[in-house]
Amino acid sequence: MIKVLHAIDSRVWGGAEMVVSMLASGLRKRGCRVSVWTSKKGGYAAIFREKLKEGIEVKEIPLLNDADFISMAHFYRAFKEYDIIHLHTSHAAVLCAAVLAFLPRQYRKRAICHFHSLSANPKHYRRYVHGICVSNGVENFINETMPWMRTWCVYNGIDLEEALVSCPLLPSSNKVRIGYLARMSKGKGHEDLIKAFANLGRSENVELLIGGDGKLMPYLQKLAKELDLADKVKFLGFVDPRDVFSFWKSVDIACFPSYTEGFGLSMLEAMASHLPIVAYANPVYLEVFDGAAVLVPIGDIEKLSCSLKKLLDNKDLRSRYGKLAYERAEKFSKDVMVDQVLSIYNEILRGI
Helix, strand or coil, X not given: CCEEEEEECCCCCCHHHHHHHHHHHHHHHCCCEEEEEEECCCCCHHHHHHHHCCCCEEEEECCCCCCCHHHHHXXXXXXXXXXXXXXXXXXHHHHHHHHHCCCCHHHHHHEEEEECCCCCCHHHHCCCCXXXXXXXXXXXXXXXXXCCCEEEECCCCECHHHHHHCCCCCCCCCCEEEEEECCCCCCCCHHXXXXXXXXXXXCCCEEEEXXXXXXXXXXXXXXXXXXXXXXXXXXEECCCHHHHHHHHCCCCEEEECCCCCCCCHHHHHXXXXXXXXXXXXXXXXXXXXXXXXXXXXXXXXXXXXXXXXXXXXXXXXXXXXXXXXXXXXXXXXXXXXXXXXXXXXXXXXXXX
């Protein structure tokens, strides 16, 4: 039985946290002993416990700054107790790396860094030799910036059955709804989407639903008001992880105007919900959608608006792209993701 620790210093609940939850659950079903460590500051231990149920330890540790000696002590003991230490964020990696400096070099082989985005700072990972990347784009970035690291590409997965049985979050409407679910932060493209929607919002039968929260929400709400869209752009705030598929079941078109992504789990959830998708043609979206979405040049608000309008005006076209999206989503199941990660664990342990 492989003993696995997943550590993530969650500050917001998002795709990485969902991936940890699916991996922990799937590995447990395959006979591993699994623990999940998360930060006290994030406050998401309760969500992890609810999702993971019995048989998986969920533990809160500080995971604060670089001088967090309490968390370092936890990681030191973890190397004595677990076969694999699986790290999902840079802060956890920094604290764990501080411990590796005082352990024999062979312990480094039992640590795996999971790269969920293109924002990893190489100086935080100099003591690590194994990395899992969520897309080919991320893997290319890691190979270029951290050439000492052995990497594997493992796409994020989703629960297709959950997508099929979920009910809409909102009551049905006679309006065509465009939806976007993402943290409101720089680079996610919320401003572009609202401006593109302004060209469509003159119609009475369309509205924009935006799920998620973040520092940019007040600015985006102000922008919608300035564009005279206050009654057509609905800010739903934080969407409970249990309700993500229900959110997508409440919309007719999904839009992803993100300028850059590691691998957005939200887009898979929309695809699994049979939704037609319009998105910016960033490298990861090109890789993942593979022809199953309408892609437009990054930052081209006019083309974003025109593409949305084509889908709004053509129900058959929406249906066709929704079917393509679902067929593509079937290639990204959580079982495939878990099996690939378990195979990597076994490969690493055989080499120790």
